[in-house]
Amino acid sequence: MTIVDYIVVHELCHSHQRDHSDAFWNEVDKVMPDYGRRKAWLRDRGVALAI
Numbered sequence: 001m002t003i004v005d006y007i008v009v010h011e012l013c014h015s016h017q018r019d020h021s022d023a024f025w026n027e028v029d030k031v032m033p034d035y036g037r038r039k040a041w042l043r044d045r046g047v048a049l050a051i
Contacts, residue, residue, distance in 0.1 A: 003049075006038035 009031050017024035028035045 003038055003042055003046075006032060006035060006042065009035070 009028055013024055013027040013031070016027055025035075032038070
């Protein structure tokens, strides 16, 4: 999976949970258990992405 996969999962989970509550992150975790690593990568390097 790539960082784009994380972004897609993140946004799709917003269709069930509109905020970044614990319930939201639980939804993300169900699909992508390593989301924390991807979230950190995006926070640290996302500004350099050219999408």
